[in-house]
Amino acid sequence: MNDSFDFDFDLDELAPADDASEEAVERFWSGDLTALSHHHTSPNDSHSFVVAHDRSVTWGVPGAPQVMAIAVARDLSRFTFTLETSYHATVPFAQNWLVGHGCPPERIAQIAKGYVQPADDLTLQVERQIRESGARYEVLDTYTSDSGPCETWTLTQDSQASQAPVRVFLEEWDHDAGTYTMREGAFADVGAARSWLDDRSGPLPEPPEYSDHNGAVVRARIARIALARSVGASAALGAGLGTPRTPGAGPVRPAQGRAL
Structure with a gap:
C-alpha cells in the first residue's frame, strides 16, 4: 500500500473473490491515495468503507474526478474479499455511493482534520x-x-x-x-x-x-x-475543562487540488 494511504484494509491473508475485485485492487494500487474518511464495521470486521483523494488523477485527463469511494467486504470463512471502487467529483457523492453499499451515513460523514472545511x-x-x-x-x-x-x-x-x-x-x-x-x-x-x-x-x-x-x-x-x-x-x-492543554499544531494548510 502506498505510503500516503493511512488506512489498512487488512487483506494480507485474503484472496480476491472474483476477477472484478482483483482488477479493483490493481486500480487501487496504481493510485496515489490519501484517506479522508473511513468506517470499519464491528464486531466481525467484515466491511470497510473509505473516501480517499487520488492525487494521481491530476496528471491524467483534465477535469477527471479525483475522489475515490472504496468498499471492501471480507468473507473470513472463505478467506476472500470483494473490493469495489468508484470515482466522484466531490466527497458527498462518494459518501452517497458508500451509503448505497451499506455504510451508515453518519459514520462516513466526518472528514479527517487537516483539509479545507x-x-x-x-x-x-x-x-x-x-x-x-x-x-x-x-x-x-x-x-x-x-x-x-x-x-x-x-x-x-x-x-x-x-x-x-x-x-x-x-x-x-x-x-x-x-x-x-x-x-x-x-x-x-x-x-x-x-x-x-x-x-x-x-x-x-x-x-x-x-x-x-x-x-x-x-x-x-x-x-x-x-x-x-x-x-x-x-x-x-466541556470535556476539555480541567485537562492539560497542548499547543496547537499551527494553521492548517488546505490540501492543494482537493475536491473538498
Missing part, C-alpha cells in the same frame, strides 16, 4: 442532502478544476424535482481561507445548465424549493445543522 451551514445542508439522497440524483457529467478557478461541478437529473429537474452542484474552494462552499443550482434542461456552466452570465439559479413558499423548510434544516454544531462544540469544550 465547509464555509457555512448551507454547505453542510447541501452535502447532507446529497449524501442521504439514495438514487435521487442521476449523475450526467462532472468536472474538476485544480486552478483558475478552483472548483468542481456535478451535473445531475433530480428524480424528485417537479420543477427545474436538472441540478448542478457547484463546489468552490478558497485555499487562502482554508474553506469551500457547496451550492445547488436548478435548470429546466441540460442545455440551460451547460450554457450557464460555459458562460457564467449570472448567479447560480436557486432551486424552487429555496423560494419563500418552501424556504422555511430549508432555513429550518440549516438552523438544525447550526445548532448541532454548536452543541457539539460546547460538549467538546
Whole structure:
C-alpha cells in the first residue's frame, strides 16, 4: 500500500473473490491515495468503507474526478474479499455511493482534520442532502478544476424535482481561507445548465424549493445543522475543562487540488 494511504484494509491473508475485485485492487494500487474518511464495521470486521483523494488523477485527463469511494467486504470463512471502487467529483457523492453499499451515513460523514472545511451551514445542508439522497440524483457529467478557478461541478437529473429537474452542484474552494462552499443550482434542461456552466452570465439559479413558499423548510434544516454544531462544540469544550492543554499544531494548510 502506498505510503500516503493511512488506512489498512487488512487483506494480507485474503484472496480476491472474483476477477472484478482483483482488477479493483490493481486500480487501487496504481493510485496515489490519501484517506479522508473511513468506517470499519464491528464486531466481525467484515466491511470497510473509505473516501480517499487520488492525487494521481491530476496528471491524467483534465477535469477527471479525483475522489475515490472504496468498499471492501471480507468473507473470513472463505478467506476472500470483494473490493469495489468508484470515482466522484466531490466527497458527498462518494459518501452517497458508500451509503448505497451499506455504510451508515453518519459514520462516513466526518472528514479527517487537516483539509479545507465547509464555509457555512448551507454547505453542510447541501452535502447532507446529497449524501442521504439514495438514487435521487442521476449523475450526467462532472468536472474538476485544480486552478483558475478552483472548483468542481456535478451535473445531475433530480428524480424528485417537479420543477427545474436538472441540478448542478457547484463546489468552490478558497485555499487562502482554508474553506469551500457547496451550492445547488436548478435548470429546466441540460442545455440551460451547460450554457450557464460555459458562460457564467449570472448567479447560480436557486432551486424552487429555496423560494419563500418552501424556504422555511430549508432555513429550518440549516438552523438544525447550526445548532448541532454548536452543541457539539460546547460538549467538546466541556470535556476539555480541567485537562492539560497542548499547543496547537499551527494553521492548517488546505490540501492543494482537493475536491473538498
